[in-house]
Structures are given as structure tokens and as C-alpha cells.
Amino acid sequence: MTGGRKQAAYLTVPHQSIEAPVIVDEVSALNVNQLGLQIDDKMILQDVSFKLPTRGVTSVIGPSGAGKSSLLRCLNGLLTTWSGEIVVGECDVRRWRGGWDQLRRHIGLIAQKPAVFRTTIRGNVTFGIQGWRRRRRAGELVENSLRQAALWDEVKDRLDAPAATLSIGQQQRLCIARAVAIKPRILLLDEPTASLDPRSKQLIEQSMKNLAQETSLLCVTHDLEQAQRLEGHTIFMCDGRVIERGKSSQLFIDPQCIETREFLRWSVCDCD
Amino acid sequence: MSCGALIHRDRISKSVVLLLALPALILPAAALGYILWQAAPVLNWHFIFSSEEGVGFGVTEGVFAQLIGSLLLALMACAIATPFAVASALYYRLFATTRQQQLLSAMFNMLQGIPPVVFGLCGLIVLVNLFEWGVSLASGALVMAVVVLPLLMLNTLAALERIPQEYTEAGMALGLASGAIIWRLWMPRSWVNVLTGLLLAMARALSETAPIMFTATVFSGVVWPDSIFSPVTTLQTHIFYLAQEANDPQVINIAWGSAAVLILLVAIFGLLARLLQKWGRH
Amino acid sequence: MILRWWLASSALLSSMTIVLVIGFLLHSSWPLLQQQGIAFIAETEWYPFEALYGMLPALLGTLWSVALALLIAIPCGVAAAILCAEILPPGLRGAVRFGMELMAGIPSVVYGLLGMWLLIPLLESQLDLLTGRTLLAAGLLLALMILPTIMVLSEDALRGVRRSQREAALSLGLGWDVSLWRVLLPQAWPGIRVAILLAMGRAMGETVAVMLVVGSIDRIPQPFYNLLQPAQTLTSRIGREMAEVSVGSLHWAALLFCGLMLAMVAISISLLAHRRVVTA
Numbered sequence: 146m147t148g149g150r151k152q153a154a155y156l157t158v159p160h161q162s163i164e165a166p167v168i169v170d171e172v173s174a175l176n177v178n179q180l181g182l183q184i185d186d187k188m189i190l191q192d193v194s195f196k197l198p199t200r201g202v203t204s205v206i207g208p209s210g211a212g213k214s215s216l217l218r219c220l221n222g223l224l225t226t227w228s229g230e231i232v233v234g235e236c237d238v239r240r241w242r243g244g245w246d247q248l249r250r251h252i253g254l255i256a257q258k259p260a261v262f263r264t265t266i267r268g269n270v271t272f273g274i275q276g277w278r279r280r281r282r283a284g285e286l287v288e289n290s291l292r293q294a295a296l297w298d299e300v301k302d303r304l305d306a307p308a309a310t311l312s313i314g315q316q317q318r319l320c321i322a323r324a325v326a327i328k329p330r331i332l333l334l335d336e337p338t339a340s341l342d343p344r345s346k347q348l349i350e351q352s353m354k355n356l357a358q359e360t361s362l363l364c365v366t367h368d369l370e371q372a373q374r375l376e377g378h379t380i381f382m383c384d385g386r387v388i389e390r391g392k393s394s395q396l397f398i399d400p401q402c403i404e405t406r407e408f409l410r411w412s413v414c415d416c417d
Numbered sequence: 418m419s420c421g422a423l424i425h426r427d428r429i430s431k432s433v434v435l436l437l438a439l440p441a442l443i444l445p446a447a448a449l450g451y452i453l454w455q456a457a458p459v460l461n462w463h464f465i466f467s468s469e470e471g472v473g474f475g476v477t478e479g480v481f482a483q484l485i486g487s488l489l490l491a492l493m494a495c496a497i498a499t500p501f502a503v504a505s506a507l508y509y510r511l512f513a514t515t516r517q518q519q520l521l522s523a524m525f526n527m528l529q530g531i532p533p534v535v536f537g538l539c540g541l542i543v544l545v546n547l548f549e550w551g552v553s554l555a556s557g558a559l560v561m562a563v564v565v566l567p568l569l570m571l572n573t574l575a576a577l578e579r580i581p582q583e584y585t586e587a588g589m590a591l592g593l594a595s596g597a598i599i600w601r602l603w604m605p606r607s608w609v610n611v612l613t614g615l616l617l618a619m620a621r622a623l624s625e626t627a628p629i630m631f632t633a634t635v636f637s638g639v640v641w642p643d644s645i646f647s648p649v650t651t652l653q654t655h656i657f658y659l660a661q662e663a664n665d666p667q668v669i670n671i672a673w674g675s676a677a678v679l680i681l682l683v684a685i686f687g688l689l690a691r692l693l694q695k696w697g698r699h
Numbered sequence: 700m701i702l703r704w705w706l707a708s709s710a711l712l713s714s715m716t717i718v719l720v721i722g723f724l725l726h727s728s729w730p731l732l733q734q735q736g737i738a739f740i741a742e743t744e745w746y747p748f749e750a751l752y753g754m755l756p757a758l759l760g761t762l763w764s765v766a767l768a769l770l771i772a773i774p775c776g777v778a779a780a781i782l783c784a785e786i787l788p789p790g791l792r793g794a795v796r797f798g799m800e801l802m803a804g805i806p807s808v809v810y811g812l813l814g815m816w817l818l819i820p821l822l823e824s825q826l827d828l829l830t831g832r833t834l835l836a837a838g839l840l841l842a843l844m845i846l847p848t849i850m851v852l853s854e855d856a857l858r859g860v861r862r863s864q865r866e867a868a869l870s871l872g873l874g875w876d877v878s879l880w881r882v883l884l885p886q887a888w889p890g891i892r893v894a895i896l897l898a899m900g901r902a903m904g905e906t907v908a909v910m911l912v913v914g915s916i917d918r919i920p921q922p923f924y925n926l927l928q929p930a931q932t933l934t935s936r937i938g939r940e941m942a943e944v945s946v947g948s949l950h951w952a953a954l955l956f957c958g959l960m961l962a963m964v965a966i967s968i969s970l971l972a973h974r975r976v977v978t979a
Contacts, residue, residue: 221590250592260587263606272601273591320587327591430876431786437778440771441846442795445802448813448843504709512703513710523973524714530969531720532904534934535958538941539720542727542955563716570713596702624806627906627934631942653808653907660812660911669816676809687804 174199174331174361175220175252180229182215182385189215190227190385197331202357202377204393205365208408212385213365214257217333220363221254234330253324255334259316261308266300269308269319273327286326294322295352314345321352325360332356334364338371350374369409373397381405452676459674480675482641486649487682489554489642490633491622494561495569495615502569503611510577511595529567534627536560541631555645557633564628565618572614576607609697616690620683626653652679721962728956731949745917745931752953754960756917760834760932764909765902767838767926768845773895775842776849780891781879783850784857796854803847811908814840819912828927832914835926840908845898852897856890857883896972900965906934915939933957 175197182190190212197203205213218224220231222238222245231238233251241248250273262269270287271280287304291297296318300311308319317337324332334353338346353362353375366372372379373393380390381404389402400406467479509521540560550556580603588602634654642649652675659672731752740754779799783792818840819831860883868878884891914929915936921928937957944951 223586223589246589246592246594248592249590254590256583256587256590258583260581260583262584262587262602272588273593323591427875430874430879434778434781434786437774438782441775441779441850442782442798444843445805445847446798448810449802449805451817452809452813501709501713504706505713508706508710512706521710521714523970524717526969526973527966528714528717530900530965530972531717531962532900532906532934532965534904534906534937535724535962536720538937538955538958539723541941542951543723563720566713566716595700620804624804624808626806626808627938630907630938653806656808656812657907657911660808660815672812672816676812679806680809683804683806684801687801 173197174234175363176230176232177220178230178232180216180219180227180231182212182219182224182227184226188385190219193229193382193385193387195380195387195390197361197363198378199330199361200357200359202353202362202364202375204372204375204377204379205363205382206367206369206372206379206408207382207388209367210384211382213382214335216382217254217335217363217365220331220333221252222249223254250327251330253327253329253332255317255320255324255332255337257336257339259313259320261311261316261319264308265305266308266311266319267304270322270326272323283326287322290322290326293325293352293355294318295348295355296322312345314341314348317341317345318349318352321349321356325356330360332360332362334362336365336367339367346371369397381408383408449680452673452680455670455673456677459670460677464674465678480652480655480671480678483650483652483655483675484678484682486634486642487623487651487653487679489649490557490561490629490651491619493554493558493645494565494622495618497558497562498566498569498618499615502566503573505570506573506577507599509574511599525567525570528563529571532627533564533625536563537628537630537632540628545632550646552632552635552648553646554633554642554649557629557649558645560628560632561622561625564625565622568621569614569618572617573611576610576614577603579610580606609693613690613693613697616686616693620686620690623679623683623686624653626657630654630657652682721959724955724959724962728952728959731952731956734949745936752949752956753917754957756919757931757933757936757957758960759919759923760837760913760930761903761934763834763920763924763926763930764837764841764913764932765899767835768841768902769895769899771839771842772845772849772898776846776894776898777853777891779846779850780853780857784854785875785879785883796851799847799850803851807844807905807908810840810844811911814908814912826927830914830929832912832929833927834913834920834930837909837913837930837932838926840912841902841905844905844908845902848898848901849894852894853887853891856887856894859890860886893972896968900968900972903968904934904961904965906938910935910938933961937961 173196177196178194180190180193181188193212193216195203205216207213215224219227225245233241233248238245238248262272264272267287270290271283274280274283274286288297288301291300296315299315300306308316311319321337337353338349341349350371353364356362357375357377362377364372364375376393378390379393379396381388381396381400381402383404389396389400389405391401396405397409400409464479465484466481505521505525509518513521537560540556540563544550544556544559545552584606585598585602588598593601629651633649634651635648656672656675656679659668659675662668735752740758745753745756779795783795787795814836818836822828822831822833822836864882864886865878868882873881909932913932913935915931916929917931917936918929920926920930937954940950940954944954
């Protein structure tokens with residue numbers, strides 16, 4: 146366990162839990178190899194490699210400017226000038242038929258600021274579904290998605306109200322429901338609970354844990370405690386590189402790299 | 418400097434500004450007032466909506482034919498220009514690289530600055546003579562379309578650029594294709610602004626005379642166009658023609674009346690645009 | 700993707716319009732340049748019947764009328780903008796602004812009518828002239844036409860200056876006029892400059908109103924600053940002789956050359972205004 150190593154005061158000690166053995170799939174959902182990104186002479190990402198399992202949460206932590214958000218945008222195709230290899234399932238994204246539009250239906254993205262569309266709550270959830278006939282008959286899907294996003298109870302009697310009437314925390318959960326409604330294999334989340342109230346944070350973390358049972362989540366977060374609460378794996382990035390990755394339970398207690406240790410202790414990174 | 422002197426100086430400078438500003442405020446209003454006053458005796462239902470032949474060659478008692486002619490030209494011009502303007506703005510926002518954006522922007526800004534009479538001249542030579550369309554609705558509408566094209570495009574572009582980037586990216590993240598993004602995301606949000614731009618373009622097309630003077634209009638007699646290849650008569654050229662016939666007192670009133678009708682027409686479109694904008698902002 | 704190609708071709712065609720227009724103007728005025736070289740620009744005689752195509756009278760006319768219009772309209776327009784943005788209470792401000800925007804939409808042919816039947820007799824009687832069709836009339840009329848444009852755009856520029864700037868100036872104890880001169884106007888200057896450039900473009904390109912009041916006599920005013928004589932501008936010349944030219948003649952090429960000059964100056968003005976906006 147902890148041995149004789151000192152821990153920073155703010156780190157909570159995770160309690161031991163007996164887990165049932167989990168069957169791990171052999172094929173990972175996402176396989177990133179030596180991803181690099183350069184914008185205007187600055188290397189935003191360098192030599193980033195990792196794998197995402199088919200299920201579970203993977204948190205990405207690191208200081209500001211470490212390239213975490215850019216990483217997500219590369220995976221989603223919003224940034225296209227990266228070098229390296231990204232493999233979804235078994236197919237390289239560069240050879241994906243149908244282009245990025247098709248690919249994005251398998252990789253959802255939740256941005257930091259919720260951007261709800263100017264339509265009803267129901268309209269938002271069904272927005273990504275192709276074909277207006279299918280959108281009209283999607284009642285059950287709407288309910289399931291909203292339940293998965295931990296929003297159903299609060300909006301079940303006003304599905305046809307404009308989405309703009311929701312609070313920010315509710316809007317963010319609506320965005321999660323919207324992304325989940327098209328059943329992506331991978332869900333990317335860019336600091337989903339930053340600047341939300343504690344209750345919304347808790348609800349979103351709850352919904353993420355639910356989603357993690359069927360989907361692979363990659364969640365960028367500044368909140369180290371959140372990364373610990375989410376369990377699963379953690380990737381620590383600094384200055385555009387992956388410094389360390391591993392199971393969350395191990396990384397937070399016994400980090401291997403000195404940069405990780407420094408970061409966890411002081412929440413700053415002195416990597417060069 | 419004591420407090421009193423400071424206030425005194427303020428007052429002087431404010432008075433100077435007021436003095437300089439007075440001509441700017443009074444003269445245009447006085448001009449408008451003069452026009453309406455001169456036109457008052459002539460303006461009635463009969464004047465606007467009939468088109469009998471009047472005294473003198475080419476002078477009509479009523480201006481209905483001219484009214485319809487002006488409207489037809491403006492409508493056709495906007496109908497021709499809108500698809501190109503909207504397509505250019507969409508391309509700019511959706512697919513253009515930075516370099517292409519700069520180029521497009523420069524081209525349209527340059528087009529906007531060129532005096533309409535130059536377009537009229539080119540239209541006269543190319544459309545009326547070279548293509549042998551003759552002096553016609555078609556020639557005039559095409560020339561006018563070129564005049565309002567940059568206005569429409571830049572307006573549509575401004576409307577599209579008011580949509581925040583995160584909104585669009587949220588749609589892209591859901592896997593929406595470009596067509597769906599335009600139709601389901603952008604259009605519901607920006608159609609009000611685009612329509613406002615269209616109304617303003619109509620107002621502009623109604624007030625231009627030089628481009629259509631020799632490409633679309635004739636100065637004699639009442640003309641109802643049989644097809645798009647026949648000439649029309651418009652309020653603008655009607656006024657222009659009347660302005661040079663100041664001898665006949667009858668003509669004077671008709672001219673002012675036509676001017677008032679034209680101003681009213683342009684003002685209606687301008688007001689509609691404003692109202693639409695206000696309504697869209699609620 | 701079909702959508703992409705359709706949008707791209709539409710955009711291409713639209714932006715090619717200006718290239719086509721300029722190309723056509725160049726191509727058509729080439730015979731004139733070929734025959735007479737570039738010297739005719741400075742010639743003073745315009746007698747198409749004797750193949751004399753001097754541009755100088757029209758150029759001078761355009762220059763004078765635009766200069767006069769700007770001289771009158773800039774101070775008055777900017778002052779009105781200051782009045783509206785800084786001095787007037789909000790209710791009155793809205794009304795004045797609305798009125799100005801209404802004025803800006805008045806068609807130019809109506810101004811021409813005003814010029815012919817109101818301004819010219821006025822000038823004739825007040826200044827005791829033989830004819831009121833003068834450069835002065837053209838300049839005054841143009842000033843009236845561009846006033847609303849300058850006022851509205853300058854007011855936008857002034858309103859765009861942040862509140863914090865005004866308050867900072869006032870809290871330094873600067874008087875209203877000093878804060879206006881040294882803080883507000885310099886800050887709003889980029890916008891005001893654009894307004895002036897746009898107004899200049901409009902004044903230069905105005906055809907119908909000028910055609911009716913300038914006299915259309917191709918002659919250099921004697922002395923050259925005499926605004927009280929009939930003269931000619933580029934636009935007026937094009938407007939008057941457009942219908943009379945036979946296609947293919949040198950006269951035709953000369954008119955097109957006038958158009959080319961107008962277009963070139965207009966493009967430069969517009970590029971200037973546009974670029975300043977980008978860098979400001």
C-alpha cells in the first residue's frame with residue numbers, strides 16, 4: 146500500500162474494496178500511437194501513445210497547457226493536422242469510409258461549456274439521430290439517455306420545454322444525454338464538471354460511472370479527487386507528452402515517475 | 418483652473434459642437450419635409466394605383482406602372498443575387514481556408530465599392546448589345562443583381578458569424594454532416610438576420626437609378642412588360658425624366674409625387690428590416 | 700461532396716464578377732490607349748467629334764465636387780455624431796438616429812430633383828449667377844447625400860469606445876472637451892476613418908444627382924478653383940453620353956476608360972477602408 150512514503154495532505158486514501166473479477170476484452174476501443182500535433186511552431190502534443198479499454202473510465206490529468214484538450218479534439222476530428230496513428234476498434238481513422246462525419250457517431254464529445262441547441266429538451270436529445278421519422282418515434286431512447294445522464298427525474302414532465310430554461314448543470318447533463326443517444330463506443334469529456342455546483346458534479350460523476358459499464362470514457366479533468374473517485378485508469382500528461390499511465394488506484398498512491406509525484410504533491414509540474 | 422471656468426469651457430465646446438451639428442440635423446429633415454409638402458397635393462390613391470396617360474409625351478397621370486416596374490426589377494435582382502450571395506457566405510464559413518477567406522472578403526469588398534454606373538455601362542455593352550438582350554427587364558435585373566450581390570453576401574456572412582463556434586462544434590461532434598449543420602443548426606438561428614439583409618438589399622435596389630437607366634427602361638409611354646426581355650418603366654427613371662421637363666407646372670407636381678412614392682417604398686422596406694431585426698432579438 | 704462543389708463554384712463565380720468587369724473595362728479602353736498613349740489624361744479638350752478625349756476637365760470636376768462635399772460633410776457629420784453619442788439624452792438620441800437612417804435611404808434621383816428645382820434657383824438668386832448648374836451645386840448636393848452616412852457610422856464608432864475610457868478621462872479631472880479631443884476621438888478614429896472613406900466612395904460614384912446639377916460642360920473652370928461655373932465630372936459624363944456612343948468607336952473606348960478610372964479609385968478606397976478595419 147502506501148509504505149513509508151509521505152502523502153500530500155489533500156490526497157484522500159481510497160478505501161480498499163473487494164471487486165469481482167472483470168473480464169477484459171482483448172481489443173481496445175481506441176489505440177493511439179505516437180500522436181503529434183504542431184500549431185505555429187509549437188509542439189502541442191508529442192509522441193502520445195495509449196490504449197483505451199472497451200469499458201471504463203480513463204482520466205487525463207495534468208497541468209494547464211499540457212495539451213489535454215487538444216488531445217480530445219484530435220481524437221474527435223475537430224483538429225485534423227495531427228501526425229501519428231489513431232485506431233478506433235480495428236480501423237485506422239484515416240481509412241475510415243465516410244470520413245469524420247461518420248466516425249464522430251462512434252466518438253462522442255462533451256465540451257466544457259454546455260452548448261445546447263435552441264430547441265426543446267426532447268429535441269436536443271434526439272438531435273443526433275438520423276432521419277426525422279426516427280427522431281419522432283424515439284420516446285424510449287429519450288428516456289434511456291436521460292436516465293443515463295442522471296437527468297430524467299428532473300425533466301420527465303417537461304420534455305417539450307425549451308432547453309435554455311435548464312440550469313447550467315442540467316444543460317451539461319443534457320449534453321451528455323444527447324451524446325449518449327446515438328450510442329457511441331467512446332465518449333470524450335473535456336472537463337465536464339468544471340465550474341459546476343457540487344450537486345451537479347456528483348450527478349455527472351454518477352452518470353459517468355453508469356456509462357462506464359458499457360462505454361469507454363476518456364475524461365480530462367483538473368480535479369484530482371474526481372479522477373480518483375472515477376476509478377478506472379489515469380493518464381498523466383505534461384507539456385504535450387504522456388508521462389505516466391496506469392490504474393488510478395495505483396497511480397495516485399504510488400506514482401512511478403518523479404514528475405507525477407511532484408504534480409500530485411503540489412499540483413504543479415516542472416517537466417522539461 | 419477653477420471649477421467655474423471648467424464648466425464654462427465645457428459649455429462653449431458643447432455649443433460649438435451643436436452649432437456644427439445643426440446643418441447635419443436640420444438640412445436632411447428640411448429636404449424631406451419640402452418633398453412631402455410639395456407632393457401632398459398630388460398624393461392620393463388614384464395617383465399611386467392608376468396609370469393613365471397624362472399630358473405630354475411620356476408623362477403619366479398615375480405611377481402604378483412605374484411602381485410595378487421598380488418592384489419587379491428589384492425583386493428579380495434580389496432573386497438572382499441571393500443564391501450566389503448565400504452560397505458564397507456558406508462556403509466562406511464552412512470550407513474556405515484562411516487564404517481563401519481573405520481573398521473572398523477582398524473581392525466582395527472591392528465589388529461593393531465600384532460605382533453602380535460602371536456596372537450599368539458594362540451591362541449596356543455586354544447584355545444589351547453583345548448578347549442582344551436589348552433594353553429589357555432581364556438586362557436591368559442582372560446589372561442590379563451585381564450591384565446588390567456584395568451587400569447580400571457580406572450581410573449573410575455577418576449573420577453566420579454571429580453563431581458561436583461551440584454551437585457548431587457541438588453539432589459536428591454529434592456527427593452531423595455539413596448539409597445538416599447548415600439546415601438544422603444555422604438556418605433556424607440566422608434566417609431572421611439573412612432576411613433582414615435581403616430587405617435592405619431590396620431597399621438599395623429600389624433606390625439605384627444609374628445601372629438601369631439605359632439597360633432596362635424606356636422614357637416614353639406606359640410600358641407593361643410582356644416578357645423579361647421587354648423594357649419596363651420605373652419610378653427612378655420616371656423622376657429623372659420629369660426633372661428635365663420643368664416647364665410644365667403639371668409635371669412639377671407629378672414629379673414630387675413620384676419622388677414621395679419612391680421614398681415611401683424604400684422606407685417601407687427599411688422599416689420592415691428594422692422591425693424584423695427587433696422581433697428576432699426578443 | 701456535392702454540397703462542397705456547389706458552394707465552391709458559386710463562390711468562385713461571384714468573386715469572378717469583379718475580375719470580369721475590370722477585365723472588360725481594360726480590354727475595351729485599350730484601343731484608346733493604343734492610339735493616343737497615356738497623355739490624353741492630361742488633355743483639356745473633350746470633343747469626341749474631333750477625336751479629342753481629354754480627361755482633365757472631368758477629373759478636376761470630380762475632385763472638386765468630392766472635396767467640397769467632404770469639406771462640408773465631415774465636420775457637420777462628425778459633430779452630429781458627437782452630439783448624438785455624447786450630449787443628447789437617450790430618447791432624443793434614438794429619434795435622431797432613426798431619422799438619420801431614414802435619410803440615408805433616400806434615393807439619389809430624388810436628391811437630383813431637389814438639386815434641380817430647389818438648389819439651383821436658390822444659387823442663381825442668392826449668388827447672382829447666370830446659371831446655377833455649377834460645381835458648387837454638385838458639391839453641396841453631394842454633401843447633403845453623404846451626411847447621414849458619415850453621421851451614422853461615426854456615431855457607431857463613438858459608441859464603440861468603452862465606458863471605462865470615458866470614466867478614466869473624467870476622473871483625471873479633464874474637461875469634457877479635452878476628454879473628447881484626446882481620448883474619445885482618437886479611440887473612435889479608425890471607425891470614423893472608415894466612415895469617411897465610404898462616404899468618399901459614394902460621393903465619387905454618384906451619378907444621377909450630379910448629372911442633373913453640374914452643367915455637363917467639358918471645360919476647366921477659369922480660374923481652376925472657380926466653383927461657380929458649370930463643369931463636368933466623370934460620372935456625369937458617363938451618364939450623359941452612355942446612350943449616344945456607338946459600340947466599337949474610340950468615343951466608346953474613352954467612356955469605358957472613364958469607367959475604368961472610377962473603378963480603380965473606388966477599389967483603392969475600398970481596399971484602404973477594408974484593410975484598416977482588419978488591422979485596427
